Amino acid sequence: MLLNAPPEDEPLPLSNRKGTIYGATVPFLVISWVAVGMRLWVRFGVIREPGWDDLFVVLASVLNTAATICVLVSIEYGLGHHFLYLEIPKMTMYIHLFYIENATYITQTALIKMSLLFQYLRIFKAGTMRWICLSLLVIIGLWGLTYSFMAWFPCFPVKAYWDRLNNPNAKCYGFGFSNQDDFIGLFESHTALNMAFDVAVFLTPTVLFSKPNLRKKNLVAMSGIFIIGAVVVFTSIWRLYTIVANRAATHPYIDFTWFPPVSIILSCLEIDLAIICASMPIFWPVIEKSLTAIFVTREVHITAEHRRIDDDDRGLAYELEHNAGLGRQPSVKSDSGNSRESLTRQVTLAGGFEDHYKDQYVLAQVDPLAGDNVPGVGVETNVDSRPNKPKWRI
Incomplete structure (x- = not known):
């Protein structure tokens, strides 16, 4: 960092400003919780058929909220500014918050995909599509478990991740930044696989478009959901681009607080939109039915x-x-x-x-x-x- 020191008075890019981070994360977090709340109301109060998909989407929402809170708090500890010019206590606290953000993000990317797959299993009761969903469920489950373990336990002991000075004999790997190449490779591999699984999960139910006698109303509703799914996939692709471009905040120089804001914002939006997309098919039919009931002239x-x-x-x-x-009954004829x-x-x-x-x-x-x-x-x-x-x- 000292050999490639950035200018101390460099103007903040738009993505690094506090207002941008708050404005891009908080509204979508609120909307995602509204969607989850309406989903649970329908599943528990209307049709009374809760399932594993509801549990996984709630877990993903809780982790998403925790990650978003850590992002907002990390602004006060240097997010958006050059890491080199932070005080040591702020550096330590920022890395501690980033540890929570990264681990929760990696875990919830798997949970939200598994929630969608459990939701698909309600539709595909048998046949090839059911086996495809079950296969994806196992593969994504193993992928999520592997990367989540590496994110939650990047060092032994774990506290060495943010306090290496007081734990000089700690064993770190991967996300623990034991060496730069492994650190970059792990970030890029997870983001690339995340994008690929996003595409696979959101393309799986497209077979429903081939259903005969599909009503125009259902076609429009399904198209709307898939548009949101396409935005989620686009967001994950954009995030992959940002990580490859700055090589996980190490190129052209190492700066863990200056380069990540765009990637962090995209991470939050990706999960928020995925939660909304997973919940809309549950509550929208009930909302639509209620809307038709209140239009009285x-x-x-x-x-x-x-x-x-x-x-x-x-x-x-x-x-x-x-x-x-x-x-007999009379008959009238004219x-x-x-x-x-x-x-x-x-x-x-x-x-x-x-x-x-x-x-x-x-x-x-x-x-x-x-x-x-x-x-x-x-x-x-x-x-x-x-x-x-x-x-x-x-």
């Missing part, structure tokens, strides 16, 4: 009343249910095309002649010219129109 009330026959011999019964004393004449014709019933179609109740049901104040009318429809604005209410 008119209310229609229909009241039906039946006329009773006041006949002591036959008793009180609904007219349409009372058939005592009637023979031979003149005059519907009003047809309504006044006499019909022969089993009991004799009767002006059945002069009955005011019957006329009121079928004759549009009948008065509104006819007694016994049994159908009433009220349509209450609301103003055009607002068009929906909660």
Whole structure:
């Protein structure tokens, strides 16, 4: 560092500023927790079918929150500034915080992918796709376990990672910076494999697009989810580029606080977007259904009343249910095309002649010219129109 000392008064790049780091990480962290909360509400409160995918997404969210908090705290200990000009206590504290950030990030990259794969297993109950998901689940699980162990135990004892001076006999490797080449190689290999697994996991359910009779509504919803998945993959590719470009903060000179801000911001965004993408298919159908229920512009009330026959011999019964004393049902045919004449014709019933179609109740049901104040009318429809604005209410 002394041989390649950077200018002490070099202006801070946009990515290294405190406002940029806060603005890029905190909002997406909040949105990701909103997505997780809605996901858990649906799984526990609506369909009541929680699973392993919910557990893994919660674990990933907790680790993501811890990592983001460490990133924000590390700003006060030099993140964004040149490492060489920090005080020794700040150097030690920054490396300690970076140890937590790096280990939690590596662990949660595996957890969120495993959550998505457990989620796919709910869809693919059998066949080739299920075996592909199970194979990816095992491979990613082993990958995550291996790299997480190396991230959480980079030195023996672990505290030697951030306090090498007081632990001169510690055994360090890989992320513990025992030598520069191993350190760079481990960072680049993990980032490259992370990108490859991101592509594999987010491309796995594309087989659903080949499903016959896929409705346009479902197609649009699935496309939206895959767009977010594509952004996650793009973010991981961008992060790989930044790490290769500065060789894990060692090129053109070693500076652990000046070069990492872009990579750290992309790491936070990658996990946040992955959590959102994993949760949207769970809660969005319920939200969409609720939205269609609250868009109300008119209310229609229909009241039906039946006329009773006041006949002591036959008793009180609904007219349409009372058939005592009637023979076969009458049939009305119009031979003149005059519907009003047809309504006044006499019909022969089993009991004799009767002006059945002069009955005011019957006329009121079928004759549009009948008065509104006819007694016994049994159908009433009220349509209450609301103003055009607002068009929906909660």
